[in-house]
Amino acid sequence: MSENYELGSQLREFLRGLVGEHGGVAWGPRVKLAGLKENFEGTKVKPYTVTPGGIDNLALHSTDVFTVPGRGEFSVDFKGYFKVARDHPTSTDWTKFELFVNIIDLKLFGESKDLGEIGVSLNPDVLSSGQIFPASSPQGSAKCRIATGVVFDMPQLGLSVFNKEPILLMNEHVTSIPPVDDPNGHALLFMLPLFDRANPSGKAVAHLTSLRYGADNYLSEAEVKSIQTRSVG
Amino acid sequence: MSENYELGSQLREFLRGLVGEHGGVAWGPRVKLAGLKENFEGTKVKPYTVTPGGIDNLALHSTDVFTVPGRGEFSVDFKGYFKVARDHPTSTDWTKFELFVNIIDLKLFGESKDLGEIGVSLNPDVLSSGQIFPASSPQGSAKCRIATGVVFDMPQLGLSVFNKEPILLMNEHVTSIPPVDDPNGHALLFMLPLFDRANPSGKAVAHLTSLRYGADNYLSEAEVKSIQTRSVG
Numbered sequence: 163m164s165e166n167y168e169l170g171s172q173l174r175e176f177l178r179g180l181v182g183e184h185g186g187v188a189w190g191p192r193v194k195l196a197g198l199k200e201n202f203e204g205t206k207v208k209p210y211t212v213t214p215g216g217i218d219n220l221a222l223h224s225t226d227v228f229t230v231p232g233r234g235e236f237s238v239d240f241k242g243y244f245k246v247a248r249d250h251p252t253s254t255d256w257t258k259f260e261l262f263v264n265i266i267d268l269k270l271f272g273e274s275k276d277l278g279e280i281g282v283s284l285n286p287d288v289l290s291s292g293q294i295f296p297a298s299s300p301q302g303s304a305k306c307r308i309a310t311g312v313v314f315d316m317p318q319l320g321l322s323v324f325n326k327e328p329i330l331l332m333n334e335h336v337t338s339i340p341p342v343d344d345p346n347g348h349a350l351l352f353m354l355p356l357f358d359r360a361n362p363s364g365k366a367v368a369h370l371t372s373l374r375y376g377a378d379n380y381l382s383e384a385e386v387k388s389i390q391t392r393s394v395g
Numbered sequence: 396m397s398e399n400y401e402l403g404s405q406l407r408e409f410l411r412g413l414v415g416e417h418g419g420v421a422w423g424p425r426v427k428l429a430g431l432k433e434n435f436e437g438t439k440v441k442p443y444t445v446t447p448g449g450i451d452n453l454a455l456h457s458t459d460v461f462t463v464p465g466r467g468e469f470s471v472d473f474k475g476y477f478k479v480a481r482d483h484p485t486s487t488d489w490t491k492f493e494l495f496v497n498i499i500d501l502k503l504f505g506e507s508k509d510l511g512e513i514g515v516s517l518n519p520d521v522l523s524s525g526q527i528f529p530a531s532s533p534q535g536s537a538k539c540r541i542a543t544g545v546v547f548d549m550p551q552l553g554l555s556v557f558n559k560e561p562i563l564l565m566n567e568h569v570t571s572i573p574p575v576d577d578p579n580g581h582a583l584l585f586m587l588p589l590f591d592r593a594n595p596s597g598k599a600v601a602h603l604t605s606l607r608y609g610a611d612n613y614l615s616e617a618e619v620k621s622i623q624t625r626s627v628g
Contacts, residue, residue, distance in 0.1 A: 187559070188559070188596070189559050189560050191596065191597065192596075262598065293586075305586070307585055307586055327422050327542050327560070327561050330560070332585050350585050352540055352583050353528060353538070353540055355423060355526070363421070363424065363425075365423075366423070
């Protein structure tokens with residue numbers, strides 16, 4: 163390889179260090195938050211209808227399966243919330259709209275007999291972004307994908323791990339926007355590596371092998387505050 | 396959000412600009428190339444056997460399906476090669492080894508009636524990295540995953556597009572290392588966004604909706620040189 167290539171690589175490595183070991187990445191477009199209204203408990207959603215832009219505060223649950231080398235496989239149930247910024251749609255036609263989303267906050271809590279308490283939070287070093295795709299007919303399902311970056315804190319193991327490849331949350335059976343009380347979400351993944359925040363350039367210390375999730379009801383402001391201030395460990 | 400958070404975000408954005416719009420990301424560990432022998436035509440592989448580290452030059456073919464908004468869906472056949480650096484395995488036991496790989500070069504060429512000639516090359520701004528997982532029994536299949544970043548050059552459309560989320564090449568039926576003459580590869584993806592290199596922060600200009608691939612025979616040095624020097628447009 164040429165000296166210029168080498169120098170370029172070294173410069174990139176150096177700057178990458180400044181940006182943060184995790185990369186500092188946006189997986190898709192950033193949704194402008196200015197002018198988007200926050201939606202809480204009491205918000206109604208209509209099926210098969212393109213909802214105007216907003217910021218949804220929704221309860222969230224998931225079941226994640228991890229493998230940890232030398233320790234085995236563990237299935238953990240999580241509960242918490244996520245805050246999703248939905249941009250204004252390009253059309254109100256259920257079969258034509260284009261709509262971008264960002265997850266701007268996420269907190270989940272779970273407990274495992276073997277791994278102890280686990281907290282999940284949004285990784286601030288990546289922009290978790292996604293899109294809702296229109297249905298092919300007026301009573302058909304829309305489809306959703308969100309590339310998500312999180313941190314799993316496992317205080318009992320003294321570990322805090324994160325994903326470098328997105329956890330692709332998806333749902334091919336979306337009948338309302340947002341998909342409230344919809345248990346059909348899953349992550350499209352295969353042995354997704356999770357890296358130690360204390361040694362981010364090292365090899366994976368765990369793998370995420372399965373994730374199923376559901377978006378639940380709108381939360382009150384007080385419920386959101388209560389979840390936001392909770393922590394593990 | 397606090398002023399410190401805002402300042403941190405702005406600083407990250409600024410530095411990200413210096414690093415390169417594409418992020419400058421490593422999706423997994425870097426394989427050290429020093430001491431790894433390049434393997435060409437004539438190299439033999441034994442089934443169900445953990446091969447010592449090396450750099451494989453293999454023919455590669457794929458069938459990719461793209462959707463381009465306003466233009467429709469297109470299936471394109473590609474042929475070319477990839478160069479894969481395989482690290483030294485941690486064990487010679489087919490049921491226990493751990494082995495990391497990087498794709499360090501990739502070139503594919505295809506042609507579509509509608510989209511014209513298309514060239515695929517490795518994205519130099521990301522480290523395409525992966526792992527081969529051991530089988531659960533001596534005659535069982537190993538599994539492979541490689542998170543891959545590429546650039547699709549479409550000169551007829553005046554477009555050069557790239558993926559920000561990895562294209563996850565995978566194969567759950569690996570019976571030799573490397574998987575020579577193995578047509579069983581596919582990418583695990585759902586509407587993977589492809590971004591315009593001329594406007595990387597904009598919305599996706601195409602989506603990759605399906606990718607199937609096969610790793611073929613070892614190539615001669617002359618064949619590799621010939622593919623490396625070919626270009627589209």
